[in-house]
Amino acid sequence: MFDVEKIRKDFPMIVNHPELIYFDSAATSFKPKCVIDEVMDYYQFNNVNIHRGDYDISFAVSKRYDDVRKTVARFINARRPEEIVYTYGATSSLNTVAINFGKKFLKKGDVILTSEVEHASDILPWFKAAEASGSSISYVPFPKSGKFDLEAYEKCFEDKNVKIVALPHVSNVLGYIYPMKQIARIAHEHGTYIAVDGAQAVPHIKVDVQDLDIDFLSFSSHKMLGPGGIGILYGKYELLDQLDPVFYGGGSNARFYPDCSIILKNTPEKFEAGTPDIEGVLGLGKAIEYLQDIGMDEVEAYGKKLADHFIAKLEKLDNVTVYNHGAQAGIVTFNVNGIFAQDAAGYFNKQGIAVRTGNHCAKMLDQIIGVNETIRASMYIYNTEEEIDRFVDVIKDTTLEKCVDSIL
Ligand SMILES: Cc1ncc(COP(=O)(O)O)c(C=O)c1O
Known part of the structure; x- marks a missing residue:
């Protein structure tokens, strides 16, 4: 109740x-006390780094940090925790997908299908991906109401070499929930990938990535009762695994050599270079538990x-x-x-x-x-x-x- x-x-x-x-x-969003307490608990009792210390507190915090990945995976029904990458927010997730998907999969003549309703964080990275790959941006026509028009969307595939669809699940201005399951189905029927901006969806509606069958999903913790500075990039493992990281550094590599070769760790660790926002991750875990309790x-x-x-x-x-x-x-x-x-x-x-x-x-x-x-x-x-x-x-x-x- x-x-x-x-x-x-x-x-x-x-x-x-x-x-x-x-x-x-x-x-x-505002944060509930349990989230604030979790962050405070980290600073007051557990303020150590993860995966780097050979002592009990570090082992314990590392486990809690790793467990949140499972919590997030269950929350959006990912197939496995390895499909969850910790980022610094929706903007950082969206950039990671656009820039690296662009590098790997886009070429001259390809089309990125998006819309004019996009938030800057969902469209500017795709502008840059288009510029770097020689592909172009195309917009799904929207009626004046701002409601998603599935027919107009499907027509966009007729004569265009659409390689990826980049759309929000919920508009941050109009609050409409787009029919994402149909949007994703149509994209896949045309051999196209789909990257979803979930910044305004995941806090407010049940998002099941398997049911929707989307390829990528980006969202921020701070809009869903969690701390700032932490976000999530979900990707289907086989796709995510093909992307390069944005950042390189400690924690994400297994070895590197004088000839400049790098052996990266497996996905998702390869995307998480540097000391992460540990307290943010722990707080996000609490925020999800709070939402799940409701x-x-x-x-x-x-x-x-x-x-x-x-x-x-x-x-x-x-x-x-x-x-x-x-x-x-x-x-x-x-x-x-x-x-x-x-x-x-x-x-x-x-x-x-x-x-x-x-x-x-x-x-x-x-x-x-x-x-x-x-x-x-x-x-x-x-x-x-x-x-x-x-x-x-x-x-x-x-x-x-x-x-x-x-x-x-
Ligand atoms: C639809 C949408 N996408 C992306 C973002 C970017 O989120 P953040 O600023 O947390 O990175 C926002 C933030 O308002 C948003 O509303």
Whole structure:
């Protein structure tokens, strides 16, 4: 049974800021106490390196660190823990795939199929991969609604030499869940690989990489209750194993010689050069356990319930334009008519409400939805319908004069 009042007590940011309404979890989520305690425990009682020390504390921490790989693998239903690479965040995972997939598999004339809804972290690495390999970028046409159009997507394979599809599972601006299972099936039917940006999906919905049959998945810990500085790259083992690492250094090599030859360790260690974010990994393990205790089905249903409630209320206001009717993943994107998004956010801030405005790093999305600046309210398991109601009351009474006054 989903108990939001109980959940709220687990989050020190909520307890310590009783007046704050935080609607910016798509940027980063709050952390529950168990995650903070896990990181503190590392610093206070177990602050040693892993896989390098010949003493008990190092053995114990190394085991906990390695066990998190199994926890992550189970969480997304990877076939084996070796398909899980620790990175520094979704951006670092996405770069690892794009740059190295490009080096290994892309050649002149190939096409990378992506979209104009992409977050910068999912598209810029592919721009670079295209530049380096002589391949080109092509965009899946999107309707003005920003909803994924499977038919338009399938047509993209007709006359193009598509080698890889790079798409998000959930849009970070519009909160739509894309039909990833069909997207992946169509990609594979055309002999194409698929790399998925899971930064906004894995925290909010159940992601099963085997069921979806995706080739790569990237996500960040800090958006799913875990610490910052740690992310995950999942890849099907046989594919991952063919990629080169981005970084070289300690921990990832078995031997190296004066003639500059390097014998790398096996996947995934070969991708993890240097001392990793040990405390981040341990904290991520706790975050996953916390989410699993609630249940990802419950997390997803609650996110949808909040978004439905919010959008239904906004649709009744005549001073608001909503851009993502029917959004599923706890993201609501809108504007107060006639008011610049950031000015409205300045006023909301004065009322104790934290939102994000702008293009949300999806700098080409304006080509689709026809507007560059929006207000994004992104929610998570600790938000409530009462917070939404309070926010909607504020939005209803928002005027240009009030916004200007709040800036002066
Ligand atoms: C869809 C999407 N992809 C990638 C990223 C990048 O994540 P990070 O900044 O944690 O590397 C974000 C962050 O907002 C995102 O929303």
